[in-house]
Every structure is written in structure tokens, then in C-alpha cells.
Amino acid sequence: MKFTGHGGMAFAAIAIAAAAWGTSARAVEVIELRTAAQQATAPKFVAADGAATGLCIDIHRAIEKQDPGLRITGDQQWRPLPRLEAELRSGALDIGCGFMRTREREADLSYAEPALFAVSYHLVARSDDPVDVVSWDDVRNLGDKGTILAIHGFGQVARLRELGGLAVDSGATDAATNLRKLLAGRGRFYYHRSPGIAAEIRKAGLDGKVRVLPAMMDTQRFYLVAGRHLAASTMTRLNRALAQLDASGELKRLFGKWYEEVPLEAPLPKVALARR
Known part of the structure; x- marks a missing residue:
């Protein structure tokens, strides 16, 4: 397109500015x-x-x-x-x-x-509990003496139920409550991710009162x-x-x-x- 004279130059400048504004608007659109x-x-x-x-x-x-x-x-x-x-x-x-x-x-x-x-998952037990498990079958064999505490609504609860045959208590909404329930004998284990569980134990002031069992019970990716x-x-x-x-x-x-x-x-x- 050809523009002549002062009016044409002004129109061209406006057209160029409008085009630039349109390009800029599209560039910042999110x-x-x-x-x-x-x-x-x-x-x-x-x-x-x-x-x-x-x-x-x-x-x-x-x-x-x-x-x-x-x-x-x-x-x-x-x-x-x-x-x-x-x-x-x-x-x-x-x-x-x-x-x-x-x-x-x-x-x-x-x-x-x-x-x-990705993280791994471990069971936590009271320090004075001699229980030792290396598989989910070991936990199942404990029957009602093998209740696992978990956080309500979290993915690991669904995962534990998918595994089948496990007694799960997911009434608590945070790690500290579950750790206190564990200490009070209202569950045999608490199930939590690692890394992460050591910090929760420290935050709850329960160092020395509970222990993380060494067996890695599961690994999961997060998305x-x-x-x-x-x-x-x-x-x-x-x-x-x-x-x-x-x-x-x-x-x-x-x-x-x-x-x-x-x-x-x-x-x-x-x-x-x-x-x-």
C-alpha cells in the first residue's frame, strides 16, 4: 500500500502504531x-x-x-x-x-x-514397639493389631486401600495428629513419605519416641x-x-x-x- 503527502504519512504512522499495538497485545496475552x-x-x-x-x-x-x-x-x-x-x-x-x-x-x-x-513411603512405629515388617503381607498378618494411620484425603489413603487387606485409619487431617495417635496406641503404624517424615517427627517434638522402619514400602511419583x-x-x-x-x-x-x-x-x- 502506498501513502503520499503529509496526510498519507500520518495515516501510515497510525496504521503502523495500530499494528504494533495489536502485536504487543497478542504477545502479552496470557x-x-x-x-x-x-x-x-x-x-x-x-x-x-x-x-x-x-x-x-x-x-x-x-x-x-x-x-x-x-x-x-x-x-x-x-x-x-x-x-x-x-x-x-x-x-x-x-x-x-x-x-x-x-x-x-x-x-x-x-x-x-x-x-x-518421586518419593518413597515408610511406616513409623513407637520406639518401644519391637514390631518389624518388611512387606505388606507382614502388616496384613498382624490383623487388627496392624492398623495404619494416614492423613485424610491424601493419595496414600487410596493407595493403601488399593493394596487391599490393610486396616487403615484416615480420620486425622495432619501428620502431627497421627503421630500423637500413634504414641497413644490408637494405631500400630503411621504411613508417610520420605523425604518429609523426619521433619514431621521433629516438628511434633517426638524425636526418640517414634522410629521410622527401614523397609521402603512403596515409591510414588507426583504430578x-x-x-x-x-x-x-x-x-x-x-x-x-x-x-x-x-x-x-x-x-x-x-x-x-x-x-x-x-x-x-x-x-x-x-x-x-x-x-x-
């Missing part, structure tokens, strides 16, 4: 992904000076940096995990960070790939999940961002930053999972 911080899930989400920090907060910011067209909001608002899951299913929230894969969740949530991190209402194109972008963060070593670096517990939490020999 997709908002609503989420929430999960209560009682440190170090995934950690309350610090009134703010939510932790591994998942760092992962959210890393995703945004990797794909500036994605903006994750709401991760300074706290939710108990069952409510967060319900809001993902209803469409009130879009994504959740650090979810174990279970059959129930797979039915109505989408899992982004690759996994964010970013999304409600089924989320557009397929947005899931593709999340998968791409996570793949790039995984390939660069950033996911591993962030995991190491927040899960630094050890020698107690060093890798231990894995036992085969006996299923029924």
Missing part, C-alpha cells in the same frame, strides 16, 4: 491457571511469614518463566486437599501441584507429564494435575514446559532445594510390594 496452596503438605507448600512458599510455589514460577503465556494464580490461598480436589473437578480451579496418581483421580483429572518428583475442563492446547503447553524443566535439570534442582532431610532419609533397600 492464560490464567487458577490453583491453591495445599494445607499440611510441607515442603510442597510451606507457610512462612503469612505467605505460601515451598517446592510447588517454585515449580509454578518456573513454569511461568518457561512459558510466559501461562500465569498461575491463587497459590497464596490455602485449601485442605479434599476441597482443592473438589474444586478441580467442578472447574472452580484449573490445576493442582504434587498429586499422586490414583484410580479415583485418573477418572476425572488429567495428569501433566513428566512427573514433578501436576488439571481439571478435565482445561483446554487440550493448554495441557500441551504445560507438558512442554515441564518437559523442558525436566530436561534442564531444574525440577531435580528444586526438589533438592526443598527435600534436604538426611541421613535418616537416605535411600534404603526397597522391598517388593505384596498385593492381594
Whole structure:
């Protein structure tokens, strides 16, 4: 298109400016992904000076940096995990960070790939209890004297029920309550992830009163999940961002930053999972 004279030059300038504005508007257009911080899930989400920090907060910011067209909001608002899951299913929230894969969740949530991190699971017993188990069959053989305490609404509860034949009490909503129930004899074991369990024992002031059994009872990967209402194109972008963060070593670096517990939490020999 040809422009002549002062009027034409002015019109051209306006046209160029409009085109530039349109390009800029498209460049800064972002997709908002609503989420929430999960209560009682440190170090995934950690309350610090009134703010939510932790591994998942760092992962959210890393995703945004990797794909500036994605903006994750709401991760300074706290939710108990069952409510967060319900809001993902209803469409009130879009994504959740650090979810174990279970059959129930797979039915109505989408899992982004690759996994964010993996942890192992151990049983905790009272220090004065001589019990020693190396498999789920050992626990089953204890019958009603082998009750396992777990946190209500968490993925490991569904996992324990999937294994079958285990007595599970998931009435408590946090680790400290379960550890106190364990100490009071209201369960034989408490089931928790490692890294993570040593910090919960210290926080509850129970060092020396309970012990982590050495057998690794399970290993699980944790994922970013999304409600089924989320557009397929947005899931593709999340998968791409996570793949790039995984390939660069950033996911591993962030995991190491927040899960630094050890020698107690060093890798231990894995036992085969006996299923029924």
C-alpha cells in the first residue's frame, strides 16, 4: 500500500502504531491457571511469614518463566486437599501441584507429564514397639493389631486401600495428629513419605519416641494435575514446559532445594510390594 503527502504519512504512522499495538497485545496475552496452596503438605507448600512458599510455589514460577503465556494464580490461598480436589473437578480451579496418581483421580483429572518428583513411603512405629515388617503381607498378618494411620484425603489413603487387606485409619487431617495417635496406641503404624517424615517427627517434638522402619514400602511419583475442563492446547503447553524443566535439570534442582532431610532419609533397600 502506498501513502503520499503529509496526510498519507500520518495515516501510515497510525496504521503502523495500530499494528504494533495489536502485536504487543497478542504477545502479552496470557492464560490464567487458577490453583491453591495445599494445607499440611510441607515442603510442597510451606507457610512462612503469612505467605505460601515451598517446592510447588517454585515449580509454578518456573513454569511461568518457561512459558510466559501461562500465569498461575491463587497459590497464596490455602485449601485442605479434599476441597482443592473438589474444586478441580467442578472447574472452580484449573490445576493442582504434587498429586499422586490414583484410580479415583485418573477418572476425572488429567495428569501433566513428566512427573514433578518421586518419593518413597515408610511406616513409623513407637520406639518401644519391637514390631518389624518388611512387606505388606507382614502388616496384613498382624490383623487388627496392624492398623495404619494416614492423613485424610491424601493419595496414600487410596493407595493403601488399593493394596487391599490393610486396616487403615484416615480420620486425622495432619501428620502431627497421627503421630500423637500413634504414641497413644490408637494405631500400630503411621504411613508417610520420605523425604518429609523426619521433619514431621521433629516438628511434633517426638524425636526418640517414634522410629521410622527401614523397609521402603512403596515409591510414588507426583504430578501436576488439571481439571478435565482445561483446554487440550493448554495441557500441551504445560507438558512442554515441564518437559523442558525436566530436561534442564531444574525440577531435580528444586526438589533438592526443598527435600534436604538426611541421613535418616537416605535411600534404603526397597522391598517388593505384596498385593492381594
